[in-house]
Amino acid sequence: VTTTLTPRPPAGPATRNGFWQLLRSEWTKFRTVRGWAITLAAVTALTALLPIWLASTATSNDPEICTARGCQVEGRYFFIGPSGTAVTDSFTFVHQPVGVDGSITVRVDGLHGTGRATAPLGFRQPPGTQPWAKAGLMIKASTRPGSPYAAVLLTGSHGIRMQDDFGHDQAGPPAAASQARWLRLTRAGDAITGWESATGAAWTRVGTVRVAGLPATAQAGIFVTSPDFSEGVGSGDNMYTTRTQAAAAFTGLRLTGGTAGRSWTGGLVGSETLVPPAGLSSAGRAGPGRTGKCGPYCHQFQPAPGISRRAGTYTLTGTGDIAPFTPIVDPMHIAFLATLFGLIAVIGLGAAFITAEYRRSLIRTTLAATPRRGRVLLAKGIVVGGATFAAALIGTAVAFPVAGRELARNGWKLPVWTDYALTSGTGLQVVLGTAATAAAVAVLALAAGTVFRRGAGAVTAVIGLVVMPLVLAIVLPLTLATWLLRLTPAAAFSLQSTVPHYSQVSSVCSPYHGCFPLAPWYGYAVLCAWAVAALAGAIYVMRRRDV
Amino acid sequence: MTDALHAEWTKLRTVASSAWVLLALAALTMAAGGLAADVVKCPASCSVDPTKISLTGIILGQAAAAGLAVMVMAGEYSTGLVRTTLTAMPRRGVVLSAKAAVLSACIGAAGLAGVLGSVLAGRLLLPGNGYTAVHGFAAVSLLHGPTLRAAAGSVLYLILIGLLTLGLGAALRSTTATAAAVLGLLYVLTFLGDIGLNGTWQRRIERWTPMDAGLAVQATTHLARQAITPWPGLGVCALWAAAALGGGWLVLRLRDA
Numbered sequence: 151v152t153t154t155l156t157p158r159p160p161a162g163p164a165t166r167n168g169f170w171q172l173l174r175s176e177w178t179k180f181r182t183v184r185g186w187a188i189t190l191a192a193v194t195a196l197t198a199l200l201p202i203w204l205a206s207t208a209t210s211n212d213p214e215i216c217t218a219r220g221c222q223v224e225g226r227y228f229f230i231g232p233s234g235t236a237v238t239d240s241f242t243f244v245h246q247p248v249g250v251d252g253s254i255t256v257r258v259d260g261l262h263g264t265g266r267a268t269a270p271l272g273f274r275q276p277p278g279t280q281p282w283a284k285a286g287l288m289i290k291a292s293t294r295p296g297s298p299y300a301a302v303l304l305t306g307s308h309g310i311r312m313q314d315d316f317g318h319d320q321a322g323p324p325a326a327a328s329q330a331r332w333l334r335l336t337r338a339g340d341a342i343t344g345w346e347s348a349t350g351a352a353w354t355r356v357g358t359v360r361v362a363g364l365p366a367t368a369q370a371g372i373f374v375t376s377p378d379f380s381e382g383v384g385s386g387d388n389m390y391t392t393r394t395q396a397a398a399a400f401t402g403l404r405l406t407g408g409t410a411g412r413s414w415t416g417g418l419v420g421s422e423t424l425v426p427p428a429g430l431s432s433a434g435r436a437g438p439g440r441t442g443k444c445g446p447y448c449h450q451f452q453p454a455p456g457i458s459r460r461a462g463t464y465t466l467t468g469t470g471d472i473a474p475f476t477p478i479v480d481p482m483h484i485a486f487l488a489t490l491f492g493l494i495a496v497i498g499l500g501a502a503f504i505t506a507e508y509r510r511s512l513i514r515t516t517l518a519a520t521p522r523r524g525r526v527l528l529a530k531g532i533v534v535g536g537a538t539f540a541a542a543l544i545g546t547a548v549a550f551p552v553a554g555r556e557l558a559r560n561g562w563k564l565p566v567w568t569d570y571a572l573t574s575g576t577g578l579q580v581v582l583g584t585a586a587t588a589a590a591v592a593v594l595a596l597a598a599g600t601v602f603r604r605g606a607g608a609v610t611a612v613i614g615l616v617v618m619p620l621v622l623a624i625v626l627p628l629t630l631a632t633w634l635l636r637l638t639p640a641a642a643f644s645l646q647s648t649v650p651h652y653s654q655v656s657s658v659c660s661p662y663h664g665c666f667p668l669a670p671w672y673g674y675a676v677l678c679a680w681a682v683a684a685l686a687g688a689i690y691v692m693r694r695r696d697v
Numbered sequence: 698m699t700d701a702l703h704a705e706w707t708k709l710r711t712v713a714s715s716a717w718v719l720l721a722l723a724a725l726t727m728a729a730g731g732l733a734a735d736v737v738k739c740p741a742s743c744s745v746d747p748t749k750i751s752l753t754g755i756i757l758g759q760a761a762a763a764g765l766a767v768m769v770m771a772g773e774y775s776t777g778l779v780r781t782t783l784t785a786m787p788r789r790g791v792v793l794s795a796k797a798a799v800l801s802a803c804i805g806a807a808g809l810a811g812v813l814g815s816v817l818a819g820r821l822l823l824p825g826n827g828y829t830a831v832h833g834f835a836a837v838s839l840l841h842g843p844t845l846r847a848a849a850g851s852v853l854y855l856i857l858i859g860l861l862t863l864g865l866g867a868a869l870r871s872t873t874a875t876a877a878a879v880l881g882l883l884y885v886l887t888f889l890g891d892i893g894l895n896g897t898w899q900r901r902i903e904r905w906t907p908m909d910a911g912l913a914v915q916a917t918t919h920l921a922r923q924a925i926t927p928w929p930g931l932g933v934c935a936l937w938a939a940a941a942l943g944g945g946w947l948v949l950r951l952r953d954a
Contacts, residue, residue, distance in 0.1 A: 208894030484892050490885045498877035505873060509775050605775070605873030606767040610760060613880045618757075621888045625753065627736050662892060 172520055172529040179512075180503065180533050189499050190541045193492045193588070197545025200488035205553035208481050208560050223566050226378075228475040229296035229420060232363060236565040237316040238377075239295040240420035240470030242455045243288070244403075245371025252407020253336040254287055254370045257350065258304050259399040261285040261327045264467060266379060267392035267451035276379040276392060279306040279327055282656055283376040284472065285398035287335045289342055289361075290369050295420030298363045301373070301472070302333050302344030302356055306396070311654070312344040312357035316474050319654040322346055322356035337407070340364045350402075367409070372400045373419075374468035382628050382658040395453040397467040416457040420470065473655045481562045482570060482580065483664035485553050486646040489584055490617060492545060496538045496588045497616070500595025501608035503534045508603045513697050523692045527600060531685060534596055535589040542588035546581040547572065568648055576648045579670055583645030586674065590681045591616055594639065597684035601691050615639050615680070623661040632659075632667045639680045641666065644673035701786050701795035705769075708778075709799055715765060719807040722761035722855070726811030730754030731818035739827025739834075747828050747837055748847045748917040751819025755851050755912065758811050762804045762855045763862040763879045769800050770866030770945070771875040779954050789949040793867065797942065800863055801856045808855035812848050843917035850914030850931055857931070858883070860938040861907060867945025883908045900924050907937040 180186060215222055222228065223236075231237035248254065263279035286303025300314040302322070310322030310331065323346065325331050334345040334353065342364075344356040376396035403414070453469035504527075507513040520526050554570025554577075557563070571577050591612070598608035619640035623631035635641055644666035651657065651665070659665040666673060709715050733753035737745055773779035786792050819837040828834040839845050858879075866875040887909050890902030903909045903924035913930030916923050925933065 204889070204894060207898055209896075481894055484894055487892065488889060490888065491881060494877050494881035494885060498873050502871075502873045605871065606764060606771070606876040609873055609876040610764055610880065613877075613884065614760065617880070617884055617888070621756070621884050621891075624888070624891050625756070626733070630736060664892070 169525065169529065172525060173532060175519070176526075176529045176533045180537060183506075186499060186502070189495050190537060193495050193499070193538060193541045194545045196492035196495065197489045197542050197584070197588075198548040200491055201485040201549040201553045202556060204485040204488045205481070205556040205560070208485065208557060208562065223475075224478055226475070227420075228566060230565055231296050231316045231474070232298045233315070233317070234565060235316075236475035237296055238420075238471045238473050238475050239316070240418070241284070241373045241375035241472055242416070242457060242466045242468035243290075243293065243369075243371055243373045243419050244400075244414050244416040244457060244464055244466060245288075245290075245293070245369040246405060246412045246414050247367045247409045248289060248337060248370035248405065249407045249409070250339055250366055251337065252370065252405065253334060254289070254403075254405045255332065255334040256287060256372055256400045256403045257330055257332050258285050259330045259401060259463075261304055261306065261374070261396055261398040263306070263376060263394060264397045265395035265451060265453055269381065269390065269392070273381050273390060276381070276394060277306070279396060280376050280379060280394050280656075281305065281307040282471070282473075282654060283327070283374075283394070283396040284311075285374045285396070285400075285466070285468075286372070287333050287344075288371060288373050289335055289337055289364070290419075291361075291364050293369060293417065293419050298361045299472070300335070300342040300344070300359050300361045302335055302346065303373075304331055304333070304398075306376075308654075310346050310356060312359065313472070313654070314342070314359040314361055316472065317652070318359065319652075320357040320359075323354060335370065337364075337368070337370070370405060370408075371414070372403060372464060372466060373472075374398045374466040375470045375472060376468060377471035377473070377656065380656070380658040382660050392451050393453050393469055394451070395455065395467060395469045397465060400464045400466070401462060403462075403464065414464075416464075416466075418455055418468075421455070471655070474650075474652055475566060476651060476655055476657050477566050477649060478658070478660070478663050478665075480647055480649040480664035481557050481567065482550075482553065482648040483643075483646045485557065486546075486549070486580060486584060487620070487643065487664070489542075489546070489549075489588075489646075490620075492542060493588060493591055493616070494613065496542070496592050497595045497609055497612045498605070499538065500534050500592035501599035501605050501612065503530060504596055504599040505603060505605040505608060509605075517697055524689045527596070527685065527689050527692065531593045531596055534592045538592040539585050539589035543581070543585035546584045550577055550581050570648070580646050580648060583642075583670060583674060587642045587645060587677060590642070590674075590677050591639070594677075594681045594684050597681070597688035600688035601684075616677075620661070628660065631661050635661060636667050637676070639677040641668050641673035642677035644668050645670045698791060698795065701791050702798060704782075704786070705792075705795045705799040709769065709803065712768070714768065715803070718761050718765045718768070719803055722758050722765070722804070722807040723811040723814065725761055726754035726758035726808070727814035727818060728754065729757045730811075730815030731822065734815075734819045734822040735826070737823075737826060739829075739832050743827075743832055744919075746916060746918045747819060747823050747834055748816075748844045749915045751815050751823070751837055752812065752847060752851050752915050754811065754815050755854065755915070756908075758808065759855055759858045759883065759908075760880065762808070762859045763876070763883070765804065766800055766859040766862035767866055767872050767875050767879075769796050770863045771870060771872040772866075774866075774870040774954075775872050783954050790946060793863075793942065793946050793949060797860055797863055800859050804856050804859045805852055808852040812851050816844070816848055841917075846927060847915045847917055850927060851912075853931060854911045854914060854934060857911060857934045857938045858907070861934075861941045864938065864941030864943070864945035868941070868948045870948075882906070905933060907934045910934055 228236040266276045283306040284303045288301040290299035291297040309324035312320040332347040332350040343358040345353040347353045376394045380391040458465045551572045595612045602608045616639045619634040619638040862879045869875045893899045910930040911934030914927040
């Protein structure tokens with residue numbers, strides 16, 4: 151048995167042996183190989199051009215359709231909310247004017263679902279009462295859909311909430327939908343406070359919100375609504391949606407600060423008569439989706455909202471939602487997945503940066519000069535990660551605004567989608583995130599190259615880890631796909647999402663439409679964990695074996 | 698030519714990793730196909746093609762086929778063995794043909810094992826998941842013409858992917874570049890075709906890229922809905938392989954090793 155000892159070099163001046171020196175030597179190796187410089191330029195070009203091309207041809211998947219009745223996306227109508235973005239705003243409302251100072255009180259005698267479609271075979275049946283069905287009190291600028299409001303409400307299974315202006319949601323105390331509950335809203339100027347009570351005697355404050363743009367005479371009243379239920383199973387776009395309906399009884403309705411001589415009036419706010427988008431059957435109920443299965447626009451259930459009054463008790467039946475409008479398709483994410491071609495080049499580059507040294511035996515020289523293997527790999531990781539980050543960043547910074555303009559030209563525009571501004575939070579997330587993903591993937595490839603010592607094996611392994619989950623996710627059933635995109639490095643592609651998801655809006659997250667299960671930077675953390683673990687493993691392996 | 702075949706077979710046989718890669722080909726094909734057949738349930742997705750589901754594993758298995766082809770051609774450039782090979786057999790066409798023949802035979806054998814295993818897994822697992830006569834499905838069987846076409850076509854597809862990679866390897870002369878190019882061509886292009894935002898381009902990708910067109914041969918139901926019918930699809934894939942081999946042969950002839 152022979153033991154191989156690498157003799158330590160004599161201690162020289164610190165400047166010659168420092169980490170900077172090592173970085174410089176690795177950088178020199180990197181930049182002087184012509185093929186690698188060309189590959190780096192290819193990364194920039196592919197990253198810039200392919201998303202732009204994909205965006206410029208993006209004409210399918212139902213962008214905005216406008217008719218005389220209004221505009222709709224993906225078969226759903228939307229209205230313009232107080233902040234100028236698209237909102238859903240349809241519910242059953244019994245109301246009367248309220249002045250600058252006033253309050254409204256009522257007892258909600260339970261909320262329950264009264265209608266939904268039967269799911270097609272194999273789909274989970276919708277719950278009887280939707281988790282985000284709503285019944286409660288609202289003060290709203292007017293009955294115009296999309297106007298500012300604040301509401302305190304009982305939900306199907308999320309307790310008491312205080313919500314305002316579509317995007318904002320505060321949790322109140324938990325309460326079962328079947329329980330009777332007292333609710334109160336008080337108005338003082340544009341400050342609105344929500345209260346709740348189990349008995350009508352002792353009140354708990356749920357929250358206070360400021361509603362900008364509330365006129366001196368607003369509308370105060372009781373409302374009920376119940377959102378669509380969506381469910382996806384299987385792979386691809388195999389999902390279905392049904393409208394649902396809920397009812398609640400209200401007793402003891404009392405208003406102070408109203409206008410003398412006015413009584414309660416009722417009606418439907420934002421009631422939509424569905425106009426089926428192009429390509430669907432005129433009934434607009436059970437039209438086939440793109441795959442010919444029951445697609446995203448199946449409305450087999452036709453709700454009949456209404457109001458009835460008997461001996462001081464109002465019973466309201468409502469359908470719809472009061473929430474931000476979240477489209478299913480994320481076109482920018484899909485366009486940016488074209489950066490995968492650049493990523494393939496990055497993987498090749500990261501692997502070649504070390505496997506070329508093994509092939510040419512340069513690794514012996516490298517390790518003779520710097521015997522500490524961990525430092526060598528670290529320096530290589532910094533060089534290749536930094537170079538790919540810079541190359542990809544130039545590409546994404548060009549691609550994002552231009553692709554955004556192309557998408558807007560093809561109908562993917564405000565108010566439903568964002569304006570794709572480079573300096574917006576979303577813009578920075580996509581642009582920096584995609585470049586950071588390239589850097590981490592390069593480090594992962596470097597580590598794989600160190601372990602395998604062969605380019606082909608390393609490239610195959612890293613593509614298998616990073617790209618293959620995406621391919622499989624659209625073939626495999628949704629549950630399996632969701633787990634793949636949580637655990638594999640492919641989770642990082644969630645950084646390319648541009649459609650926000652709200653916890654108070656139930657929606658189907660399908661990889662087919664560009665939705666990922668993890669929040670953007672959490673997904674990136676998963677990739678980084680893989681890269682760090684792989685690099686640690688590579689350092690361990692490299693220390694253990696001879697060159 | 699016999700000597701060339703013998704030489705290539707000896708080179709392939711005596712490297713330990715060849716056997717492992719071929720084993721991986723068969724195992725990945727079977728495992729992924731079996732998994733897909735196990736998780737798909739009929740009332741939820743009765744519209745799937747049971748034969749195609751059983752053969753899902755080819756999507757993974759082809760990576761191993763490409764891997765073997767990378768070792769056979771581009772691998773010789775990384776070790777410098779190619780100089781010895783070309784000194785011994787100076788006729789480039791003969792070398793390339795011998796490599797193609799040996800590679801095809803090996804991938805064919807391993808692919809056949811993987812495909813037979815997948816069909817068997819589909820036959821055993823799918824009826825338990827609701828793909829029964831009640832829902833209008835017969836058990837997956839090779840006696841059924843379209844299923845036989847799908848099975849045989851899948852083996853041919855694996856061979857074509859191997860030849861495509863062989864040609865690319867001769868042209869690119871680097872294992873890293875060849876592996877990246879093939880996997881990008883197969884997976885990324887197909888992925889973008891699946892999720893893309895333009896129907897016309899999606900259809901073009903389904904029709905003209907090696908993986909989408911080649912795997913059309915696996916379809917046994919809803920043939921009218923396919924972007925391209927089974928045999929012409931495999932033909933498109935064969936054109937890709939022929940073009941890559943032709944390009945590889947040209948580079949081999951024109952450039953010094």
